[in-house]
Amino acid sequence: MTPAIRLQAALELMHEVDSAPRPADAVVSAWFRARRYIGDKDRGYILEVHYALLRHHARLGWWLARHGREDVPRKRLLAWLALKEGKTPDQIERLFNGAKFAPAMLTDHEHALLVKLQGSTIDHPGMPEEVRLECPSWAVDPLRRRFREAFGQEMAAHLTPAPLDLRVNPIKSTREAMLGALRDHGLRAQASAMAPYGIRVDERPSLASLPMLRTGEVEIQDEGSQLVAMLVDARPGERVVDFCAGAGGKTLAIAAQMNNKGHIVACDVMDGRLKRGAERFRRAGLHNIETRFLASETDRWVKRHKGGFDRVLVDAPCSGTGTWRRNPDARWRAPEEQGLDSLVSLQARILASAARLVKPGGRLVYATCSMLSEENEEQVAAFLAAHPAFRAVPLNEAAPQLTNSAHSDYLSLTPARNGTDGFFAAVMQREGPRPGGPPTAIRDPFPE
Structure with a gap:
C-alpha cells in the first residue's frame, strides 16, 4: 500500500468504529478479518494510526472545536497529521490527492483548517487538564479523589500503549521454554516482574506468527x-x-x-x-x-x-x-x-x-x-x-x-x-x- 492508501484504510476503519456500538477491539478484529489481503506491515501502520487517534481523541476534538470544525473522522485525521505528525498543508494535500483508493482531495475549508493548525502541536496551554490527559468528564472527580496529587502522573501513564503480556500454560510448557521460543522468533521477551507464569514482550508482533498461541502453550493476559x-x-x-x-x-x-x-x-x-x-x-x-x-x-x-x-x-x-x-x-x-x-x-x-x-x-x-x-x-x-x-x-x-x-x-x-x-x-x-x-x-x- 502507498502512504495515501494506508491513510484511506485507517479512515475507513475509524468510520467503522465510530458507527458501531461495540468496543473498538471487536470492530477492528472483524474489519481486518474481512480484509485478509492486507499485509502485516500495512496492518501494523493502520492499527498504529487508529489507536493513536483514539489516544488523542479529546485533544483533537478540542482543536477542532477551537476552530469551529465538526468532530468527524476525516477532520480528526487531518488534525492529527498536522498537530502530531507535524506535516505541512502541502504534504497533507499530496496524501489526500483523490487518486484511486486514496483519500478524497482536500476542500478549501479543510485546507484553511490545516493552515490554521500549522506550527502548533497537539497540546496547548489553554487546554483544561482533563482534556490534555484525555480524562472523560464523568471520571474526573472520582479519579481526582482516588489519586489526589498523583492524578496527572496516573492519567499520563494511560496515554502510553500497553505492552504485550503473555501467561504460560504450565499444563503444556514452562516459562523458560516459552522465553526461549519467543527469542528464537526474534522477539525481546522477559519474565514478568510479579506474575510467576508471566512474560512481557517489548514489541507488537503479528500474533498470527506465534505458534505457541495456537497450541495453547501461552495466552494473552495482562x-x-x-x-x-x-x-x-x-x-x-x-x-x-x-x-x-x-x-x-x-x-x-x-x-x-x-x-x-x-x-x-x-x-x-x-x-x-x-x-x-x-x-x-x-x-x-x-x-x-x-x-x-x-x-x-x-x-x-x-x-x-x-x-x-x-x-x-x-x-x-x-x-x-x-x-x-x-x-x-x-x-x-x-x-x-x-x-x-x-x-x-x-x-x-x-x-x-x-x-x-x-x-x-x-x-x-x-x-x-x-x-x-x-x-x-x-x-x-x-x-x-x-x-x-x-x-x-x-x-x-x-x-x-x-x-x-x-x-x-x-x-x-x-x-x-x-x-x-x-x-x-x-x-x-x-x-x-x-x-x-x-x-x-x-x-x-x-x-x-
Whole structure:
C-alpha cells in the first residue's frame, strides 16, 4: 500500500468504529478479518494510526472545536497529521490527492483548517487538564479523589500503549521454554516482574506468527489480570466458581493452578462469550472446567449450589478505567448508559449473590479492572458491613509475595505504579464453624 492508501484504510476503519456500538477491539478484529489481503506491515501502520487517534481523541476534538470544525473522522485525521505528525498543508494535500483508493482531495475549508493548525502541536496551554490527559468528564472527580496529587502522573501513564503480556500454560510448557521460543522468533521477551507464569514482550508482533498461541502453550493476559487469578489460590481437587467468567481468561489461569484436578465452573450471563471460552479451554488442554450460562446474577443455579465451593471469583463488570491504555475507546464509552451509580448497584448485587456459593472456611475474591474507589474499596466495605459471615483477608496473608500494592489490605495496581493495567482485588473468607456450634450463617438476600 502507498502512504495515501494506508491513510484511506485507517479512515475507513475509524468510520467503522465510530458507527458501531461495540468496543473498538471487536470492530477492528472483524474489519481486518474481512480484509485478509492486507499485509502485516500495512496492518501494523493502520492499527498504529487508529489507536493513536483514539489516544488523542479529546485533544483533537478540542482543536477542532477551537476552530469551529465538526468532530468527524476525516477532520480528526487531518488534525492529527498536522498537530502530531507535524506535516505541512502541502504534504497533507499530496496524501489526500483523490487518486484511486486514496483519500478524497482536500476542500478549501479543510485546507484553511490545516493552515490554521500549522506550527502548533497537539497540546496547548489553554487546554483544561482533563482534556490534555484525555480524562472523560464523568471520571474526573472520582479519579481526582482516588489519586489526589498523583492524578496527572496516573492519567499520563494511560496515554502510553500497553505492552504485550503473555501467561504460560504450565499444563503444556514452562516459562523458560516459552522465553526461549519467543527469542528464537526474534522477539525481546522477559519474565514478568510479579506474575510467576508471566512474560512481557517489548514489541507488537503479528500474533498470527506465534505458534505457541495456537497450541495453547501461552495466552494473552495482562500481568495484573494474572495476579488476580493467582489470588484465588485454587488448589488441586477443590471446587471453584468463576462467577463472571466472560471468555475465560482468568478461568484458564485458575484451572492451571489446580493442575487439571478438581472442578471449576465458568459462569456468565453472555452465552456467546462462554462458547468462545470453551474453545480456549480445549486448546489449553484443560478438562476440569464446566461452563454454565446464567439467566441473571440471581439465577436459581446459585441457590441450588449454596455453600458448595471452596473458592469463588467475582470479576465484576465495571467502568474499565484500568484498561484505558489497552482500550482507549473505553473511556468514551463507559460507564454504562445508566451511570456509575447503577453500575455500583449491579456490582453489589452480583457480589451478594455469588457469596452464597462460598462454603464455610472458603474464600470469595472480588475484582475489577477499575481504579475508582466507589467500585473497589467502598464496594468491599459495604459488602463486609452487610455480611458479617465474611472477613477481609489482608494481602500479606493472602499473597505475601505481592509487596508493591498501593493498598495494604487489597491488591491495587496501576499503570504508573506497577506497569500493569489498573486492577483491584480483595480476598474475603467465610468464617468456619464456631467451636461447638454451627457454621456462621449467610443471610440469603434473594429469597424465592
